[in-house]
Amino acid sequence: MNAIYILWLRQIKRYFRSKSRLVGSLGQPLLFLLALSFGFGPIFQKAGIGNYLEFLAPGIIAMGILFTALFSGIEIIWDKQFGFLKETLVAPVTRIKIMIGRTLGGATIATVQGIIVLLIASLIGFKFEMIGVIPSLAFMFLIALIFTALGTAIASMLEDMQGFQLIMNFLVMPIFFLSGAIFPLGDLPESISIITSSNPLSYGVDGLRGVLINSSHFGISLDLLVLIVTSGILLLIGGYLFSRIEI
Amino acid sequence: MKDAIVQVTGLVKKFGEIEAVRGIDFSVEHGSIFAFLGPNGAGKTTTIKILTTLLKPTSGKILVNGFDPLTHQNDVRRSFGIVFQDPSLDDELTAYENMEFHGVLYNIPQKLRKNRIEELLKFTELWERRNDLVKNFSGGMRRRLEIARGLLHHPKILFLDEPTLGLDPQTRNHIWEYIRNLNTKENITVFFTTHYIAEAEQSAKQVAIIDHGQIITRGTPEEIKRQAKTSSLEEAFISLTGKEIREETMGTKELFRNSHKMWRRS
Ligand SMILES: Nc1ncnc2c1ncn2[C@@H]1O[C@H](COP(=O)(O)OP(=O)(O)OP(=O)(O)O)[C@@H](O)[C@H]1O
Ligand SMILES: [Mg+2]
Numbered sequence: 001m002n003a004i005y006i007l008w009l010r011q012i013k014r015y016f017r018s019k020s021r022l023v024g025s026l027g028q029p030l031l032f033l034l035a036l037s038f039g040f041g042p043i044f045q046k047a048g049i050g051n052y053l054e055f056l057a058p059g060i061i062a063m064g065i066l067f068t069a070l071f072s073g074i075e076i077i078w079d080k081q082f083g084f085l086k087e088t089l090v091a092p093v094t095r096i097k098i099m100i101g102r103t104l105g106g107a108t109i110a111t112v113q114g115i116i117v118l119l120i121a122s123l124i125g126f127k128f129e130m131i132g133v134i135p136s137l138a139f140m141f142l143i144a145l146i147f148t149a150l151g152t153a154i155a156s157m158l159e160d161m162q163g164f165q166l167i168m169n170f171l172v173m174p175i176f177f178l179s180g181a182i183f184p185l186g187d188l189p190e191s192i193s194i195i196t197s198s199n200p201l202s203y204g205v206d207g208l209r210g211v212l213i214n215s216s217h218f219g220i221s222l223d224l225l226v227l228i229v230t231s232g233i234l235l236l237i238g239g240y241l242f243s244r245i246e247i
Numbered sequence: 248m249k250d251a252i253v254q255v256t257g258l259v260k261k262f263g264e265i266e267a268v269r270g271i272d273f274s275v276e277h278g279s280i281f282a283f284l285g286p287n288g289a290g291k292t293t294t295i296k297i298l299t300t301l302l303k304p305t306s307g308k309i310l311v312n313g314f315d316p317l318t319h320q321n322d323v324r325r326s327f328g329i330v331f332q333d334p335s336l337d338d339e340l341t342a343y344e345n346m347e348f349h350g351v352l353y354n355i356p357q358k359l360r361k362n363r364i365e366e367l368l369k370f371t372e373l374w375e376r377r378n379d380l381v382k383n384f385s386g387g388m389r390r391r392l393e394i395a396r397g398l399l400h401h402p403k404i405l406f407l408d409e410p411t412l413g414l415d416p417q418t419r420n421h422i423w424e425y426i427r428n429l430n431t432k433e434n435i436t437v438f439f440t441t442h443y444i445a446e447a448e449q450s451a452k453q454v455a456i457i458d459h460g461q462i463i464t465r466g467t468p469e470e471i472k473r474q475a476k477t478s479s480l481e482e483a484f485i486s487l488t489g490k491e492i493r494e495e496t497m498g499t500k501e502l503f504r505n506s507h508k509m510w511r512r513s
Contacts, residue, residue: 010344
């Protein structure tokens, strides 16, 4: 328990100390919120679908979480290259505990990121159900857990940063764009619809919309179920791959 | 050997084509100070990584404190402490936080942890700088912190891979005194490598010399000097391993780390 806590604490300290990372990770969601909502808002309105900012904000919250969570996977490669990983890997603590501590740390940071995006969105006019805030935290944390575990799994298999960049580009962007974060999931062509409904982020975005603006495509219980099962599976895979690291 | 804390038989480690360790046998007596010497690239670090569960051997049998690192990883990990040859600190944490992290991970009770951290940081003259981030430390300060951290929990066996690398002679003596003291007072076995052969001559009770992945000789410093017919261990080392200079192969990791270092310092 102590070991998990100290590993968690380390992630938190590193995050809040790295000012550039804090600022950098806010810039992107803010840009997306502003550009997309001012850009597409009027069209959305004309099409009679409603307020685009309301629709978009949960998607951008999910995006902020996705990026931050996967990025905390990078930290394993970073620690491998700068040598600190050795220090944790020889400690008399099971690798599973180490992985859990790190993953919880990464997921906490990503959730904080989501909360910050929610605040920013509300500052620029996003109106949401107050009562949905608490359940939205649960959805944020599940999204964070899934993608931190995914980042851990990927980073455990890689030696250096280059491979990671490649996978991030071919993974993060598709996951984000094909999740319904920026467009509605109804009325999509069959092929796209298959992809979006097998993307775990779709359920995260949908769950956030469900609790924050009372509009859900899959239904909140299905969202929750898919997220919980996926995070369980990814934690197992991530834990397994992490426990096999050699340096 | 009956009272061996490390027992290695027929150990082989291959990295693809490279055979870094080619079937070595040796043992380390309980409570002794054991020097593992050899030129660059001989296979010392690789052997230590296998003994400390960081790498899996290609073949061979190993026991550390009676446990097999392949099947009883956590029992082995509970038995040793280590100071790595390569950097292993968290730059974004302070010196104190690095120590605290280690202490919690090794489950040292809070009061003892606090006292030992203070003692060791004072001993390595880092106490005044305990709340500075490690990224602002000099090379020697980092090394001292790594040693302080390695000594924080008192294991059965302490692996020191070139512990005094980059330290000035005063600090080296100072640290060796502390290590010898730990060895006699707490009966901690010390397994170390170094390129300062005089350190081995001064402190080691047993020496093994490895070259090109094979053990070429073992014994007390006296036995090895007698065998090589030299007056110092350093001369014996050179006469046994030859005068050729070993190519120091730098992996991508080292290159990366070095470029990082340059970038940090500039
Ligand atoms: N991960 C790796 N992949 C490929 N080759 C490796 C790897 N690690 C070590 N080697 C090779 O194994 C050999 C032994 O390396 P090792 O680091 O054990 O030497 P060493 O005795 O510790 O040398 P030094 O005194 O320079 O630290 C070298 O030829 C090295 O290039
Ligand atoms: Mg070495």
